[in-house]
Amino acid sequence: MCNAMENAIVTTDLVKRYGARRALDGLTLAVPRFAVLGLVGPNGAGKTTWMMSVAGFLHLSSGTVNLLGSGPFDADVHRGRITILPQDSELPLESHPLELLVHYGLLQGLTQQEATRSAQAMLTEVHLGDRLNAPIRSLSHGMRKRVMIAQCFIGFPEVVLLDEPLSGLDPREVAHMRAFLTRRRGRQTIVISSHNLHDIEVMCDHIAFVEKGRTIRFATLEEVIGTDSSLVYGLTSEPGNLDALSAAVPGASFTFQKDTSELVCRYDPRQVTAEAINAKLLPVLLAQCGVRTVAQGSNLETEYLRTT
Amino acid sequence: MNGLKQVWRVACYEWFDALRSRRALVVLLLYMTAAVCNMYWSINLLHKLENELVTVLQLPPSEHAGVVSTTLWKSKPFQRMMKEVTQNDLVLKDITGKHPVELIYAWFAFFYTPLLVVLVAGNRIAEDLGSGAVRYMIFRISRSSWTIGKFIGQVLMIGFALVLSSVGAYAVAKYRLAGSGTPDLFLNMLEWSVRAWVFSFPYLGLAMGLSHLTKSGSKATVMGIFAIAICFVVSILLRHFTGDSGWRAYVPYLSLLVPEYHKMYMWRNALAPLVTGTVYLMTLGFCYLLAGYAVFRRRDV
Numbered sequence: 001m002c003n004a005m006e007n008a009i010v011t012t013d014l015v016k017r018y019g020a021r022r023a024l025d026g027l028t029l030a031v032p033r034f035a036v037l038g039l040v041g042p043n044g045a046g047k048t049t050w051m052m053s054v055a056g057f058l059h060l061s062s063g064t065v066n067l068l069g070s071g072p073f074d075a076d077v078h079r080g081r082i083t084i085l086p087q088d089s090e091l092p093l094e095s096h097p098l099e100l101l102v103h104y105g106l107l108q109g110l111t112q113q114e115a116t117r118s119a120q121a122m123l124t125e126v127h128l129g130d131r132l133n134a135p136i137r138s139l140s141h142g143m144r145k146r147v148m149i150a151q152c153f154i155g156f157p158e159v160v161l162l163d164e165p166l167s168g169l170d171p172r173e174v175a176h177m178r179a180f181l182t183r184r185r186g187r188q189t190i191v192i193s194s195h196n197l198h199d200i201e202v203m204c205d206h207i208a209f210v211e212k213g214r215t216i217r218f219a220t221l222e223e224v225i226g227t228d229s230s231l232v233y234g235l236t237s238e239p240g241n242l243d244a245l246s247a248a249v250p251g252a253s254f255t256f257q258k259d260t261s262e263l264v265c266r267y268d269p270r271q272v273t274a275e276a277i278n279a280k281l282l283p284v285l286l287a288q289c290g291v292r293t294v295a296q297g298s299n300l301e302t303e304y305l306r307t308t
Numbered sequence: 309m310n311g312l313k314q315v316w317r318v319a320c321y322e323w324f325d326a327l328r329s330r331r332a333l334v335v336l337l338l339y340m341t342a343a344v345c346n347m348y349w350s351i352n353l354l355h356k357l358e359n360e361l362v363t364v365l366q367l368p369p370s371e372h373a374g375v376v377s378t379t380l381w382k383s384k385p386f387q388r389m390m391k392e393v394t395q396n397d398l399v400l401k402d403i404t405g406k407h408p409v410e411l412i413y414a415w416f417a418f419f420y421t422p423l424l425v426v427l428v429a430g431n432r433i434a435e436d437l438g439s440g441a442v443r444y445m446i447f448r449i450s451r452s453s454w455t456i457g458k459f460i461g462q463v464l465m466i467g468f469a470l471v472l473s474s475v476g477a478y479a480v481a482k483y484r485l486a487g488s489g490t491p492d493l494f495l496n497m498l499e500w501s502v503r504a505w506v507f508s509f510p511y512l513g514l515a516m517g518l519s520h521l522t523k524s525g526s527k528a529t530v531m532g533i534f535a536i537a538i539c540f541v542v543s544i545l546l547r548h549f550t551g552d553s554g555w556r557a558y559v560p561y562l563s564l565l566v567p568e569y570h571k572m573y574m575w576r577n578a579l580a581p582l583v584t585g586t587v588y589l590m591t592l593g594f595c596y597l598l599a600g601y602a603v604f605r606r607r608d609v
Contacts, residue, residue: 055447057447094325
């Protein structure tokens with residue numbers, strides 16, 4: 001673990017009990033400054049509880065939180081420095097996005113001008129520039145979600161906690177938000193909790209696997225997934241000759257998963273591109289069996305299933 | 309200073325947000341309609357009473373109510389009725405001679421304000437807790453600033469409702485009264501609405517304090533209505549058991565905790581009882597609110 005100055009958030013031995021059940025059971029985690037951390041784990045692992053504890057929504061049974069080197073969350077100390085997108089929380093329905101975000105900005109300590117500018121910029125960023133003054137009640141679920149994401153980035157806070165930020169967004173908006181969050185790397189400390197491992201793999205540079213209220217693995221993305229990439233081929237039947245495939249793409253390794261009828265090709269992206277592999281491999285494969293799909297594989301998913 | 313500014317921002321936003329909420333708007337309109345109707349029917353009744361008095365005293369009859377209000381105050385039956393209503397000689401002395409229309413409005417405002425408070429403000433905090441909207445606030449401001457801001461926002465809202473009701477009631481009075489619907493009467497009615505507003509503080513504190521205890525808006529409203537009913541019953545019991553000796557001598561101290569006990573201060577003319585009443589009522593309001601806040605401060609949101 002790094003020291004508090006290098007870490008934006010340090011939580012040590014967090015325990016949160018609900019009766020006999022422990023939602024957090026000694027969770028220890030240090031989030032480096034300017035990291036984009038992906039919090040990954042099964043339902044009920046404690047990801048949301050951890051975020052809510054860091055933001056001061058929950059009272060911990062035991063353990064310590066050190067936020068930005070100045071102790072546990074305190075509104076007077078951390079105002080405007082940390083924001084959160086909480087799960088299952090509605091915005092005030094009668095409010096309008098622009099006026100609400102300006103209000104939030106003012107509460108964070110921005111001037112009227114700064115708050116207005118920041119709110120307008122963020123709402124435009126999430127493609128709500130034409131709905132600035134529409135009542136939140138009238139917005140669709142996805143639009144409301146985008147307002148919720150926008151409120152997190154008002155006034156450029158140092159730490160942003162996002163609980164399932166991309167759920168409920170349409171595919172175009174998901175791609176846009178992924179790009180938006182990726183651009184924040186190295187400028188803000190962002191923690192993202194998500195079940196979509198592909199999103200996590202694209203956006204994050206650090207990964208924490210959480211299970212049963214504990215951190216079971218914390219590492220950089222590179223450490224978790226290695227330097228290899230993979231391609232996944234959905235086949236109609238098992239290929240007869242894997243050696244022929246290895247001969248077609250030297251340096252790549254192949255695994256056939258019978259249950260899903262998928263062929264996983266692992267390769268070093270520094271040596272060869274996915275396009276080159278497809279050009280060489282597909283003719284050989286098609287000579288042996290039918291190919292239904294070709295997709296970029298997720299190593300994080302493989303690691304997640306192996307680790308948890 | 310920063311904290312006060314934040315509280316004020318939350319209060320203004322709360323007031324603004326409450327004003328455009330459908331529920332508050334409906335309650336506000338109902339309250340104003342009730343004030344107007346109450347005034348209309350009361351003036352009818354007053355007119356009837358005056359006509360009877362005119363017959364007895366053989367005065368020239370009038371088509372409008374309020375013309376013989378001075379005479380009305382001199383009549384024994386009316387004085388007896390007022391004594392029964394006020395149950396307090398000092399108050400009776402202070403209100404003697406005031407225009408009956410003014411007193412009708414004052415009675416309405418004092419009687420219905422607790423209900424108005426519960427229906428308008430009783431659910432505000434509980435609904436924010438239930439919907440999770442509070443989570444967007446309490447990492448930006450402290451929980452105490454949020455609670456106090458919401459309270460002040462509702463204080464402004466109730467003040468606005470009372471001023472509106474006084475305007476509505478005055479409009480009816482002006483229409484129905486002959487020559488006595490003067491600007492002075494309006495100012496007096498406005499003053500009563502301010503007194504009723506001060507009287508609303510403890511009920512507001514009570515309703516909003518209770519609102520911290522649940523995440524359901526309707527449950528909070530029901531709890532508020534029950535709390536008001538309990539306050540009324542307790543004040544009646546305390547009045548009944550008040551005595552000069554033994555344990556009954558201590559009952560008045562308990563009465564200090566009930567808003568109804570301080571209402572009579574707000575009917576007085578002199579500044580001293582008015583200030584005393586205002587201080588008591590405000591303190592009581594904050595105490596009730598803080599009791600609810602004390603639970604909220606320790607709870608998970």
